[in-house]
Every structure is written in C-alpha cells, then in structure tokens.
Amino acid sequence: VLGGLRATSRLASRWHADLGDVEVRHRSAQAVLRQVLQRPPTDPRERSRRYIREGVDFASWVAELLGPMRDVAGGFLGFTNASLEALERARSLGMRTVLDQIAAGRIEDRLSREEWDRHGLPAESCPQRPQDYWDRVAAEWAIADGVLVNSRWALDSLRDDGVDESRLFVVPVSHAAETRAAPIRRAPSEPLRLIFVGRVSVMKGVPDLLAAMRHLASGGRRGPRLDLYGRVELPDRLLEHLPDGVRLHGAVPSSEVAARMREAHALVFPTICDGFGKVQIEAMSCGLPVLATTNCGDVVDDGVDGFRVPIRSPHAIAEGIERIESMGSGIDGFSEAALAKSRTFGLDRWWRDFEAGVDALQEGGVAS
DSSP: HHHHHHHHHHHHHHHGGGTTTOOOOOEEEEEEHHHHHHHOOOSSSHHHHHHHHHHHHHHHHHHHHTTTTOOOOEEEEEEEEEEEHHHHHHHHOEEEEEEEESSSTTTHHHHHHHHHTTTOOOOOGSSOOHHHHHHHHHHHHHHSSEEESSSSSHHHHHHHOOOGGGGEEEEOOOOOOOOOOOOOOOTTTTTEEEEEEOOTTTTTTTTHHHHHHHHHHHGGGOEEEEEEESBOOOOGGGTTSSTTTTTEEEOOOOOHHHHTTTTTTTEEEOOOOOOOOTTTHHHHTTTTTTEEEEOOSSOBTTTTEEEEEOTHHHHHHHHHHHHHHHHHGGGHHHHHHHHHHHTTTSSSHHHHHHHHHHHHHHTTOOOO
C-alpha cells in the first residue's frame, strides 16, 4: 500500500500546467493498482522480467491507440523498453520516430559486474538485465529513425553498442531552476558541508566517497561534513564504521530535497554510471558547486562551477573535496557560476535541442 501511495504522489508531481487542454491518455490508475497489489520481486532477474512484461504491455496499448489513425502527420517519441510495438505501428503510418534512451546502454551492466567483483559482493545480487531485455532494446534502436540520449557519455556508450552514430543526438534533461535562489556563503571558520542525494549504492560510487571521507578524516584533523540522503542499498559491511563527520539519513521526500541542499556548500556525485544525473542541475539550482565523475552528463565546467574526477578513485574524490575546502569564502564565485549554469537547462533549451536533433536526422547529419 505504501508503494502505491508513493507512486500516486510521484504521478501527481509530474503533471505540468502547460499541458492545458491537450488530450492526455494514460493508465496511471492501473499502474498504481499494480504497485499496491504486486509485491516487488526480490530476485533481480524476476524484476527484469517484470519490467520487460510491463514494457510490452504498455507499448502494445499505445500501438492499439495508434491503430485507427490514417495519414498521420507528425512523429512518435517513446522510451526504452516501452516502445517497440508502438514504434512498429508508428513507422507503418509514416510517422517519424524517436526513441528516448534513458540510460547509457550495455556498459552499465558491464560496470556493475566489475563493481560487484571489486567490492566482493555476491554475483547473484548484481543487477544484470537478461538477454531478452537487450534484444528488445536493440530492436527499438534499430527501428527508430533517431535515438535521443541525454549526454555525450551516453552517446559514446550506445555507439560502442553498435548504434549508428548518425542516428544519435544529445538532448540534456531539462530543469526549472529556482529563480529566487541565492549564492551560498561559507564563513572562514565554518567546516565544509557536503551533500550526496541519490541511491546509497555501489553504482552511485558511495563506497569510493566513504573511502575519500575516511582519508580526509585521518590524522585527527577536523575534516568536512557529509550528509547522505537516499534509499540505502549498500550491504551493512560497507557501512560499518562510518568516517567521522558522515551522517546517513535515508530517503527523504523529493519536496524536501532542495531544503536539504540549501543547508550544504557542495554536492558530491561520484557515480560509476549515469546516463545524465539530473541531481547535478538540481544542486546547482540551489547554488551548490558539484564534484562529479566523468561517467555522466556534461553539467560541470571543471574549475568554474565544480570539478570532475575519474570513477573508482577515492584519492581523486578526496583531492576534489580538498580543492573546494581550500577555497574558503571564495566558494561564492563557484556558487554564482553554478546558479547561472542551472538556468541554462530550461524546457526551452530542451525543445531547441530536440528540434535541432530531429532536423539533423532529416538532413542526414548529427546533432551532438
């Protein structure tokens, strides 16, 4: 029941006033009911199988809606795993089709296996999607006129998966920036306050972040403070003996995230693999500089509004934190740059980039 209530809350928050009188057909009630009645599978493989079934079910429903249409002018935009049957129908109607690839592709599974081995975790708990899933997604990649990705990192990953680069284009995710946000301030004597928001998991790079914090707290000096907010998915042994200054809070409602961010001086985002990582923009919208890895969306301008570091490097994370810490009150300039950056990811930019990408497909070019 709690899962259903959370799903209802998320759906309500996704409605946008600009939809106005646009006809919207949905199956939200069925989705919430399924959340209420079905117990989430504990077996990762069964979760993947259910995800595939739900994608087939949804795409088939959309294909039926498209069924009666004739001589349709326009296009179809669908999402990974939930589009194949609808893409086939839309193509038969002569519609231009675009698939929104919401993750980085097969590299995510490869990196997951490597991380599980690296941290000595049981292989059976590693989240690996079955071949049926990848066969279905590859069919979607093949049939769509274009494949939209959220970052250059994701584009490179899909190209390595065999997707023709001429059909790939980048459209970063959009975010409505907080127009009244002010730059953050840090007093000279104040300890640096860091925040992490997301799943507290292996693939978000949390073990590396904790190792970096442990290094910074060594020697008995007063190091930075770190608050972690998000659903905890790490095994207990990786959370034993948290470094000094680290507090684990668990998940908080999305409506409270901005308030938590405004209590911090910087966001740390040590992800191993993210198609984009919208939390970067959300943090910048609150005036926070961001320390992120290179395996995500190109949001951070290194040395201007944050720093970028390689994955799997606690040393690089610690060094990046020390660079932020050494700024003292000079962090104000990074904060102002972060606020300015966050305002460049509005919905108007999304539409411009999307239209440019589709136009480039029509002309046989690439928009990146």
